[in-house]
Amino acid sequence: MAQKVLMKGNEAIAEAAISCGCRHYFGYPITPQTEIAAYMAKRMPKIGGTFLQAESEIAAINMVIGAASAGVRVMTSSSSPGISLKGEGISYMAGCDLPALIVNVQRGGPGLGGIQPSQSDYFQATRGGGHGDYHLLVLAPASVQEMAALTVRGFDLADKYRIPCMLLADGTMGQMMEPVLLEESTGEKTEKPWALTGTGMKRKHNIINSLSLTPDELERWNLDRYRRYAEIEKNEVAYEEYLCDDADVVTVGFGISARVAKNAVKAARAEGIKAGMFRPITLWPFPKEALLARAATAREFISVELSMGQMIEDVELAIKCTRPVTLCSRVGGMIPSPAEVLAAIRAADARIKGGI
Amino acid sequence: MRDFFEYSRGIPLPVPRKRVTLFCGHYGSGKSTVALGWTELLRRKYPGDRTALADLDIVNPYFRTRDSEELIRSMGAELITSEYASTNVDLPAMPQSAYRITEDRELRVVIDVGGDDRGALALGRYSPALLCEGDFDMLAVVNSFRPLTSTAADAAEVLREISGACGLPVTGIVNCANLGSETTADDVLRGLEVARETADIFGVPVVFTAARPEVCRELLGRVPAGHPLLPLEYTISHGGVANGG
Numbered sequence: 001m002a003q004k005v006l007m008k009g010n011e012a013i014a015e016a017a018i019s020c021g022c023r024h025y026f027g028y029p030i031t032p033q034t035e036i037a038a039y040m041a042k043r044m045p046k047i048g049g050t051f052l053q054a055e056s057e058i059a060a061i062n063m064v065i066g067a068a069s070a071g072v073r074v075m076t077s078s079s080s081p082g083i084s085l086k087g088e089g090i091s092y093m094a095g096c097d098l099p100a101l102i103v104n105v106q107r108g109g110p111g112l113g114g115i116q117p118s119q120s121d122y123f124q125a126t127r128g129g130g131h132g133d134y135h136l137l138v139l140a141p142a143s144v145q146e147m148a149a150l151t152v153r154g155f156d157l158a159d160k161y162r163i164p165c166m167l168l169a170d171g172t173m174g175q176m177m178e179p180v181l182l183e184e185s186t187g188e189k190t191e192k193p194w195a196l197t198g199t200g201m202k203r204k205h206n207i208i209n210s211l212s213l214t215p216d217e218l219e220r221w222n223l224d225r226y227r228r229y230a231e232i233e234k235n236e237v238a239y240e241e242y243l244c245d246d247a248d249v250v251t252v253g254f255g256i257s258a259r260v261a262k263n264a265v266k267a268a269r270a271e272g273i274k275a276g277m278f279r280p281i282t283l284w285p286f287p288k289e290a291l292l293a294r295a296a297t298a299r300e301f302i303s304v305e306l307s308m309g310q311m312i313e314d315v316e317l318a319i320k321c322t323r324p325v326t327l328c329s330r331v332g333g334m335i336p337s338p339a340e341v342l343a344a345i346r347a348a349d350a351r352i353k354g355g356i
Numbered sequence: 357m358r359d360f361f362e363y364s365r366g367i368p369l370p371v372p373r374k375r376v377t378l379f380c381g382h383y384g385s386g387k388s389t390v391a392l393g394w395t396e397l398l399r400r401k402y403p404g405d406r407t408a409l410a411d412l413d414i415v416n417p418y419f420r421t422r423d424s425e426e427l428i429r430s431m432g433a434e435l436i437t438s439e440y441a442s443t444n445v446d447l448p449a450m451p452q453s454a455y456r457i458t459e460d461r462e463l464r465v466v467i468d469v470g471g472d473d474r475g476a477l478a479l480g481r482y483s484p485a486l487l488c489e490g491d492f493d494m495l496a497v498v499n500s501f502r503p504l505t506s507t508a509a510d511a512a513e514v515l516r517e518i519s520g521a522c523g524l525p526v527t528g529i530v531n532c533a534n535l536g537s538e539t540t541a542d543d544v545l546r547g548l549e550v551a552r553e554t555a556d557i558f559g560v561p562v563v564f565t566a567a568r569p570e571v572c573r574e575l576l577g578r579v580p581a582g583h584p585l586l587p588l589e590y591t592i593s594h595g596g597v598a599n600g601g
Contacts, residue, residue, distance in 0.1 A: 006501040006535050008384060015503060031446050038472075042504060114444035177384055179501075179535040333444070 004181050009147040010035035010174040013103055013167065014043065015182055016148035017075050020155050022101070023049035024074040026063040028056060028082060031115040032171040033105035036077040057082040061089030061102075068098040069208045071195025073155055077103035079171075080121050081112060083129070090164060091130025095210025097194075097225065099158035101151065102136070103167045105174035106306075108333040116333025117171030119255060120307035125168045126284045126314070133222055135229055137165040137236070138283040140254040144178035150281070152183075157236060159190035161228050168283060170306065172256045172335070238281035239290055243269065247276030249348045250294055251328075251341060252315050253304035254280050261304045264341035273349045283311070288318040295319040300348040304341055305329040324351075360400050363569040363587055366576070370564035370584035372398055374493045376457065376465045376486060378479075378524065381497035382505045382514045383416060383471025386532035386588075390497050390566045391468040392424060393588045398464050399431045407464040410436035410457055414448035415475040427590065436465075450478050458485035472514070473521035483523040494519070495563055497530045500550035501543065508553030515554070528563035529555040530586075537591070539567065541574035548579065 007015070014036045017025070025040040037053065044051035054060035060076050067074035078086060083104045093100065106121045108114040121129075125138045137157050139150040150167055158165040199205050212218035242262055244250055249268070251261040258279040268275035278294060280287050295301075301323055303312035309327040316325050328344040330336045377394060379387045388411075395409045409428055428435045436456065438449045457465050470476050486492045496515045498505060505511040519526050533539070533547020544567050555562045565572075565579060569587035579585070 004501070004535055004538070005503045005506065006384065006499065007503060011503070039504075108444075115446050116444065177536060179538050182503075 004179045006177055007144055007180050008035055008175060008177050009141075009144045009169065010105065011039045012144045012148040012180050012182075013077070013151045014039035016151035017073075017101065017155070018043060018047065018049070019182060019184065020073070020152045022073040022075050022155065023047070024067045024072055025050070025076070026052050026054050026060040026067070026074070027076050027078065028054050028060050030079045030082045032107060032117070032174045033077050033079045033103065035174070036103065036105075057085035058089065061086040061093075064100050064102075065089060065093055065096070065098060068093065068100045069096070069196050071192040071197055073159075075101040075103065077105065079105050079107045080109050080118070083121065083124065087130040090136070091128075091132050091134065092210050093164040094130070094134035094136070095132060096208050097162040098164060098208065099162055100164050101154045101158060101167060102164055103169065106168065106170045108331065114333045115171070117173075117256065117335065118306050118331065118333060119170055119257065120310065120331065121168065122283065122305070122307060122310035125166050126286070134225070135163070135284050137161070137163050137232060138168050139165065140168050140281060140283050141173060142255050142258050142279060144173075144176065144180045147173060148180055148182060156188045156190075157232075159192070160188070161232055162194070163228070163232070168255070170255055171333075233285040236282060237285050237287045237290070239287040240279040240281060241290075242277040242279070244276035244278055244294055244298070246274055246297070248274045248299045248352050249302065249345050250276045250278050250298040250300075251302045251304050251345065252278045252280070252291070252311070254283060254311065256335065257304040257306060260336055260338055261341055263338035264345060267338060267342050268345045268349075271346075273345060275345050275349075280311075286314045286318060291315065291318040292320065295322050298323060299352045301325040302341070302344050302348060303327050303329075304336060306335060307331060358589060360396055360589075363589055367569070367572050367585050367587055368582065369397060370586055372401065374491050375461065375489075376467065376492040378467040378469055378492060378494045379497055379530070380469040380476060380494060380515070380518045380522075380526075381471070382499075382502055382511070383475070384502055385497045385499040385505065386534060386566065387471070387497045388413075388468050389588050389590055390530060390532055390586065391466050392427065392590050393566060393586050395428065395433050395466045396431050397586065398466065399433055402464065403432075405464050406434070406462065407432070407466070408434040408436050408456065410451070410454060410465055410467045411438070411441065412450070412454065412467055412479055413470040413475055414438065414450060414478050415470050415472070424590070448478070450481070454482065458482050458489070461489070469518070469522065473517035476518040476522040479522040479524070486524065492524070493527050493563075494524045495528045495530050496526045496554070497532045497566075498547070498551045498554055500533045500547040501535050506550070508550050508557060511550065511554045512557045515558070526558050526560060528560050529558070531562055531565040532567075534567065539571060541571055541578060544571060544575060545578060
């Protein structure tokens, strides 16, 4: 498909996954990501792939573990409550060093919450969610085009580092429609000598397991894994900056929040306020160094979120609390308007000019 | 928002033929926007008649006609929609007042049908009454820029599923080829070919082409003489923010 098409974010994820060689999808429907499953149900049988609606989210993530162990590109998708159910399996995948793409199209919580968009699974995605010392590589798209691009990137990085990768979107990203250009099969090929593909009596059998019988061995596994995490932190940080060079006030937001913040920054600039927007594209690894560099010139930061204030902690940690960071957020499925963010920018600008 | 007469000046508008007009099609093809445009057209053409827009899309809880409630009221039309639309109640429910579609025969009705065969299934409850009355058009909205309906054969497959689920025949095709705000006249003309092929499969006409008013104006002289154009002034977005930039 070399020409532009009009797609929902959810559909773009599904088509992009297929384009880079994913032929196995296991999931369970939940608003607002059901279109991913519906799209896979239509497309997979036509290309010899497997779409399977599991009996639950827990079953689906365990099927992902099986397929990933066999070395194929595999994905699952869900929304917040469903991701909680997958938590145990995700921890097992981290412990087994299994690559796969896990999509979370977030909705309001906690509990069953609501079906409208939210970003309140930030801690769950970046801090764990499951048990044990581990990270997911977390990517945050802010357009339908990026839903497709980061899906492919997610598969590539998962394979490269043997790590489960999470695409952290939200209800607006999943449901909105935008023109998108789908690239032909852009995925990178990574050899998987560790996969369970059968020995053919030619090699020693592979073992994929997260259980270690001795503490020193388990410690070694953890240390090895964290050396890979350090590589990811060194090589794979991604972010976007908009008018940050001379900005006194820098808004920080990912996904839909970044788009709202960008509109507010444009409005602030029209009023003569030096505002900018910083958008982390990788939430783990968080772009700590780039944000710290901004703190050399910026006077205040505003964390724009659809949560009660989760990413704000990473902003404060990144800049080592050298500048004030305030929160501008709505929750429960509500989205801050550009006017609300603009008001926060004006307030920060007034504090700076007032020398407070 | 601009006045209908202003933005539709010089554009050959479609002529409503029946009391009830149903718009069906693959989700995301532009049904809801076309239904809004059609409602406005009815209000302008028949200002003395009562008109209602019925949102029978019971599947997708996100983009609902309910979000356009104020717009519909400002047109002087009524809205028939689920009591649970635009809430957190993720429940496929039919509106109580849907009975009026078939029972109130003085009412002009525009129906926004669900986006696939599941969405259209609930409409089947009203199909016998609509067929008995025989005063309806079932117009299938086709957008050739949607990947699952980019060819006439694929579009026809989806439309047969919808038609089969609700038990109503497709009586006409609407060309709504679009790439959102990036749509050009060339895009719409390319889509018209797919719409024609789809129409041939069903043995029905392409009833009109729907596009932004500016694009409609560019299409004048480029579409066959007499091919009606429905100018669409609206965009449907989530909370008015998501598609804003």
